[in-house]
Amino acid sequence: MQTSYLIAEIIVIPLSGWLSKVFSTRWLFAGSALGFTLTSLLCALAWNIQSMIAFRALQGFLGGSMIPMVFTTGFIYFDGKQRVVVAATIGAIASLAPTLGPVVGGWITDISSWPWLFYVNLVPGLFVAIVVPLMVRIDKPDLSLIKGAxxxxxxxxxxxxxxxxxxxxxxxxxxxxxxxxxxxxxxxxxxxxVAFIYRSLTGANPIVDLRALKERNFALGCLFSFVTGIGIFATIYLTPLFLGRVRGFSALDIGAAVFSTGIFQICSIPLYAFLARRYDLRWILMVGMAMFVGSMWDFTAITHDWGAHQLLLPQALRGMGQQFCVAPTVTLALGALPPARLKLASGLFNLMRNLGGAIGIAACATVLNDRTNLHFQRLAEHLNGSNEALNHWLVPALDATGKASEQALQQLWNLTYREALTMTFSDAFLLVGLCFAATLLLAPLMHKIAPPSQPSADSH
Known part of the structure; x- marks a missing residue:
C-alpha cells in the first residue's frame, strides 16, 4: 500500500509545474484536492488488499501535485519580507504533517477503526476543492501545451x-x-x-527544468532539501519503530511520545521569522542543521527503556532543527528564481525531498536488518560460562540435570535481541546525523539573496 502511493506521488510531483501551466494553478489544485478526497473515500471502502493498493496509487497520483504548487503559489503571491513568513509557514506545514501523522493516526485507530483514517479527509478535502477556485487567481490554463508536450x-x-x-x-x-x-x-x-536527463537537457520544452541546477543556490537548495528529506522521514520511520518493537507501545502511545517534535517546531516559527528578518539565512540554515546533528547525537545514547521523557530533548532539537532547515532552504533555493521558472523548478525541489526520504528510509531499514544481526552475534559471544553475571542470572532456572530450561533460554534470547536492536537504532540515528554533518559546511557557498520584486497575483 505504501509503495504504490509513493511511486504514484513521486512521479506526479515533478510534473506539477507543467500540469499547472496546462490547467492553471487553481484548477489543477482544486482537481487534485477533489481527486484525493474521492480516492480517500474509495480507500475507506476498499474490499480487499488489491483494491486498496490500486486506490492508494490513484490517491498518490491525483494528490501529489498539491505539494509543490503550495510553494509556488506562496512565492507568487508574496514578495520582500513577507516571503520569510510564507517560507516559514509552508516549510513548517510540509515537515510537520508527517511528524504529527503518527499522533493523529494512533488516536484514530485507538478510538475507532482504520477506515476513519480516510474518512477524516472528506470534509477538509471538499472544502479546499470548493474554496480554491473561488479565491485563487494566479494564471490561466493553456491547453495548447498538450499538443507539443x-x-x-x-x-x-x-x-x-x-x-x-x-x-x-x-x-x-x-x-x-x-x-x-x-x-x-x-x-x-x-x-x-540517464535517458530522461539527456532528453531534458537537450529538448526545447522540458517538462522538468533541470537547467535551473546551473543556479548555485537552487542546486545547493536541492541538495539541502534531499538531506532534510532524509532526516525528516528517516526519524519518523525510526522513532515509532523503536517504540513499537523495543518498548511495545501502542499506536496511541507512540503518537503521544513523538508529539513533542511538532510542538517545538510550531513554537519555533515566530523565533525563525524574527531571526530571518535580521540575520543571513545561510547562518540560520547552518544552525538548523547543527541542531539536527545534535539531535541525532543525543539519539545515539538510546537505551531499551527510553520513552517520552527521554525523547524530549532530542526531539525538541529535531523539531526546531526542522524549522530552521526547511524554511531557509525554501527561500534560498526558490526565492531568487524568476516567476516564469518557479513552477517547473518547484517540482524538482520537492522531488528531492521525497527522494531523500525514500533513500533515507531504505538505508535505515538496511541498517536495521544487517547491524541487528552483527550486534546480536557480538553480544552472544559474551554469553558463555565465563560470564559471572549470566551464571548468576541462570542459576534459578537450572533443572535437576544442571541445564537451563527452554523458557529461560528463550528469555535470554529475547533480552539479547532487544539490546542488539536498540544498539542498531543508535547506529541508524548516527548515520542520519552524519548526513547532516557532511553537508552543514556547504551552506556558506550559497549566495545571500534579496527576494526579487515581482508582480502581484492580480496581474497574472
Whole structure:
C-alpha cells in the first residue's frame, strides 16, 4: 500500500509545474484536492488488499501535485519580507504533517477503526476543492501545451522514478540485489534516468527544468532539501519503530511520545521569522542543521527503556532543527528564481525531498536488518560460562540435570535481541546525523539573496 502511493506521488510531483501551466494553478489544485478526497473515500471502502493498493496509487497520483504548487503559489503571491513568513509557514506545514501523522493516526485507530483514517479527509478535502477556485487567481490554463508536450520524457521520467521508488522501498525487504526483481528495477531505473536527463537537457520544452541546477543556490537548495528529506522521514520511520518493537507501545502511545517534535517546531516559527528578518539565512540554515546533528547525537545514547521523557530533548532539537532547515532552504533555493521558472523548478525541489526520504528510509531499514544481526552475534559471544553475571542470572532456572530450561533460554534470547536492536537504532540515528554533518559546511557557498520584486497575483 505504501509503495504504490509513493511511486504514484513521486512521479506526479515533478510534473506539477507543467500540469499547472496546462490547467492553471487553481484548477489543477482544486482537481487534485477533489481527486484525493474521492480516492480517500474509495480507500475507506476498499474490499480487499488489491483494491486498496490500486486506490492508494490513484490517491498518490491525483494528490501529489498539491505539494509543490503550495510553494509556488506562496512565492507568487508574496514578495520582500513577507516571503520569510510564507517560507516559514509552508516549510513548517510540509515537515510537520508527517511528524504529527503518527499522533493523529494512533488516536484514530485507538478510538475507532482504520477506515476513519480516510474518512477524516472528506470534509477538509471538499472544502479546499470548493474554496480554491473561488479565491485563487494566479494564471490561466493553456491547453495548447498538450499538443507539443514531450511525452517521451514523461514516460522516461515515470519509469525512472517509479522503478527507483520501488527499488528503495522493497530493496531492504528482499536483500537488495540478490533478488532478481530488485536488480532489474534498479537497472531499468538507471537507464531510464540517464535517458530522461539527456532528453531534458537537450529538448526545447522540458517538462522538468533541470537547467535551473546551473543556479548555485537552487542546486545547493536541492541538495539541502534531499538531506532534510532524509532526516525528516528517516526519524519518523525510526522513532515509532523503536517504540513499537523495543518498548511495545501502542499506536496511541507512540503518537503521544513523538508529539513533542511538532510542538517545538510550531513554537519555533515566530523565533525563525524574527531571526530571518535580521540575520543571513545561510547562518540560520547552518544552525538548523547543527541542531539536527545534535539531535541525532543525543539519539545515539538510546537505551531499551527510553520513552517520552527521554525523547524530549532530542526531539525538541529535531523539531526546531526542522524549522530552521526547511524554511531557509525554501527561500534560498526558490526565492531568487524568476516567476516564469518557479513552477517547473518547484517540482524538482520537492522531488528531492521525497527522494531523500525514500533513500533515507531504505538505508535505515538496511541498517536495521544487517547491524541487528552483527550486534546480536557480538553480544552472544559474551554469553558463555565465563560470564559471572549470566551464571548468576541462570542459576534459578537450572533443572535437576544442571541445564537451563527452554523458557529461560528463550528469555535470554529475547533480552539479547532487544539490546542488539536498540544498539542498531543508535547506529541508524548516527548515520542520519552524519548526513547532516557532511553537508552543514556547504551552506556558506550559497549566495545571500534579496527576494526579487515581482508582480502581484492580480496581474497574472
Amino acid at each position: 514531450d511525452y517521451l520524457a514523461m514516460l522516461l521520467m515515470a519509469v525512472f522514478l517509479g522503478c527507483l521508488e520501488y527499488t528503495m522501498e522493497e530493496g531492504p525487504r528482499w536483500n537488495w540485489f540478490s533478488d532478481d526483481t530488485i536488480l532489474a528495477t534498479a537497472w531499468i531505473s538507471g537507464l531510464a534516468g
